[in-house]
Amino acid sequence: MTAHILLVPLLTPLLAAMACLFAWKKKQWQQYIYLSGSMITLAGAAALAWQVLQEGIVSIQAGGWEPPFGITLVADAFSVLLVVVTHVLGVLIYFYTLPPVSVSQERKSFGFYPSLLLMLFGITGALLTGDIFNLYVWFEVMLVSSFVLISLGNERLQLEGAVKYVTINFIASALFLAGIAILYGMAGSTNMADLAVRLRADGVSDIVYVAMLFFLVSFSIKAALFPLFFWLPASYPTPPIGIAAIIAGLLTKIGIYALIRTLILVFPDNAFVQQLLLGMAILTMLTGIFGAIAQYDMRKILAFLIVSHMGYMVMGLAIATPLALAGTIFYMVHSILVKTNLFFISGLVFADQQSFHIRKAGGLYERLPWMAALFLISAFSLVGIPPLSGFWGKYMLASTGLATEQYLLVGVALLTSMLTLWAVSRIWLPVFWQHKGAEKQVTLTQGAFVRKNRGMVVSSAALTLLILWLGFQADPIVEISIQAAEQLFDRQAYIDAVLKP
Amino acid sequence: MRTLIYVTAIRIILPMFLLFSLYLFFRGHDHPGGGFIAALVASVGFIFHMLAFGIETTKVTYNVNTFALMGSGLAAALLSALIPVWVGKNFMEALWLPIELPVIGKLGTPILFDLGVYLLVVGMVLKTAFSLFED
Known part of the structure; x- marks a missing residue:
């Protein structure tokens, strides 16, 4: 019965969203519900992670149906690591969205909290499901609630971004569904462990590769990989910064998660797809970073940086050795924290300067030096300067890349790191270092600014501490990443945990 | 839309819609039907009522809190x-009660789940319809 701990992080967000529906008109109550709900979820996620790391894969069969007939929920080290990181952000985003500058009061009384809870519910479900059709359903839960979040407030620009986001994601979902249909037609099953047994057997029909490409294209859209990333910089910068931060931090990584899960577990190895991933990794890194260098809006620069750094995660998947995959997993954790924090800080800049444009803001190093420090830590972490967190991820990826003689890939990865330094210094120089924003009438003193935006400052500082911890105390997370990667390659253990409980 | 025939007829038709929706709801376990489709039929009844009497009348007559409906679902x-x-x-x-009722049959957690679907869908469709009619 201890396996039921798995239900706590999964169902608590739904329970809290339900409570929010009863308190629709009472914003204050929704805030209490959100805060307590997200904290219980985080505690449940931590307890689940503890159990998985100590005792191995945890699985439960919904409805008590024998696998592979029922829907299985599975937690392994890879998924619980991401569940915990997701819900850490789930708690922090509460504090970040308290000041009205990050999410306005009207938006909060029109379903911000329940939508956010349902999005966290969808993400947790996608991470914990062991059934491929169920994964599709969780993606839809995530998509619909994030659509509400992106369009909340009905501003023209927001709706424009939301329409692009939804259209392309629905196409991705349709492709995903087509892939599932092919697999179901071939194997007569949607349980991932069962599919792994059937599809990795000898003499399986070549149609499986058609399904594989459907999955690849669909998840590449969701993860914003080259050449299917164009929707991301068009839609992520449009919603209020508090919403943009959590969506930007989390959703693309769930696409990568699904790609890793299906390609490593379910599908047979294929040299062509491996080459394709290699090319996509290289081009994603390069196009993303060039896009970032060409932009002037902080949020757009950050959106292109997200695209660029998705390339590193694909890099580990393309090399496909346990150590490379461990690098990818570590990089996902690092990337979720750092990208969210960079969005957090750009929101703080906006709170002070009323603009996201790098030419219209300036002199922050002089006025608010602590904010410059927060930015610098996250930015250097993203670039990968030792001993910050990005370095360890890149080190793991680059060393396995060299060991497997992928010199071009490693070269591009290192070049992208250098160009990332250029991209972040394009924010650093005008916004923090140079003094040209002085003609702006800035009335708030430092103390008044912090008091007014306390929640934003606190959550950004907390996230920075986490990033520093991830850099200086990388050992535990690196070990968990290696354990998770080895577990991913140990398919038989996963299959046994699901099919022979 | 508001002709005398329509307004008079809807008073008789609405209970029939609801009855039919209940029929669909309970036959759903083994036959076509179930919470989702039954809820759609019930909502159609209310939407016809709205077309006949106007949104304000419908809201006052049935006094539904759509969010509470969704929440209870x-x-x-x-x-x-x-x-x-x-x-x-x-x-x-699935857990079933040991007794079997006439007409309805056995009661158990699947019917409770379907009831949840029913309430959620009615709440959702009515909320959508109310918002569209108000504009």
């Missing part, structure tokens, strides 16, 4: 999933 579904866990069975496992 979710609560019922969650309850049906968690009761089996409470008694030591698997998550979402």
Whole structure:
């Protein structure tokens, strides 16, 4: 019965969203519900992670149906690591969205909290499901609630971004569904462990590769990989910064998660797809970073940086050795924290300067030096300067890349790191270092600014501490990443945990 | 739309819609039907009422809080999933009461789950219809 701990992080967000529906008109109550709900979820996620790391894969069969007939929920080290990181952000985003500058009061009384809870519910479900059709359903839960979040407030620009986001994601979902249909037609099953047994057997029909490409294209859209990333910089910068931060931090990584899960577990190895991933990794890194260098809006620069750094995660998947995959997993954790924090800080800049444009803001190093420090830590972490967190991820990826003689890939990865330094210094120089924003009438003193935006400052500082911890105390997370990667390659253990409980 | 025939007819038709929706709801376990489709039929009844009498009348007559409907729907579904866990069975496992009722048949957690779907869909469709009619 201890396996039921798995239900706590999964169902608590739904329970809290339900409570929010009863308190629709009472914003204050929704805030209490959100805060307590997200904290219980985080505690449940931590307890689940503890159990998985100590005792191995945890699985439960919904409805008590024998696998592979029922829907299985599975937690392994890879998924619980991401569940915990997701819900850490789930708690922090509460504090970040308290000041009205990050999410306005009207938006909060029109379903911000329940939508956010349902999005966290969808993400947790996608991470914990062991059934491929169920994964599709969780993606839809995530998509619909994030659509509400992106369009909340009905501003023209927001709706424009939301329409692009939804259209392309629905196409991705349709492709995903087509892939599932092919697999179901071939194997007569949607349980991932069962599919792994059937599809990795000898003499399986070549149609499986058609399904594989459907999955690849669909998840590449969701993860914003080259050449299917164009929707991301068009839609992520449009919603209020508090919403943009959590969506930007989390959703693309769930696409990568699904790609890793299906390609490593379910599908047979294929040299062509491996080459394709290699090319996509290289081009994603390069196009993303060039896009970032060409932009002037902080949020757009950050959106292109997200695209660029998705390339590193694909890099580990393309090399496909346990150590490379461990690098990818570590990089996902690092990337979720750092990208969210960079969005957090750009929101703080906006709170002070009323603009996201790098030419219209300036002199922050002089006025608010602590904010410059927060930015610098996250930015250097993203670039990968030792001993910050990005370095360890890149080190793991680059060393396995060299060991497997992928010199071009490693070269591009290192070049992208250098160009990332250029991209972040394009924010650093005008916004923090140079003094040209002085003609702006800035009335708030430092103390008044912090008091007014306390929640934003606190959550950004907390996230920075986490990033520093991830850099200086990388050992535990690196070990968990290696354990998770080895577990991913140990398919038989996963299959046994699901099919022979 | 508001002709005398329509307004008079809708008073008789609405209860029939609701009755038919209940019929669909209870036959759903083994035959076509179930919470979702039954809820759509019920909502159609209310939407016809809205077309006949106007949105304000419908809201006052039935006094529905759509968000509370959706919330109770979710609560019922969650309850049906968690009761089996409470008694030591698997998550979402079907539990049935030992007695069998005439007409309706056996009662158990699947019907509670379907009731949740029913309430959620009625709440959702009515909320959508109200918002569209108000514009």
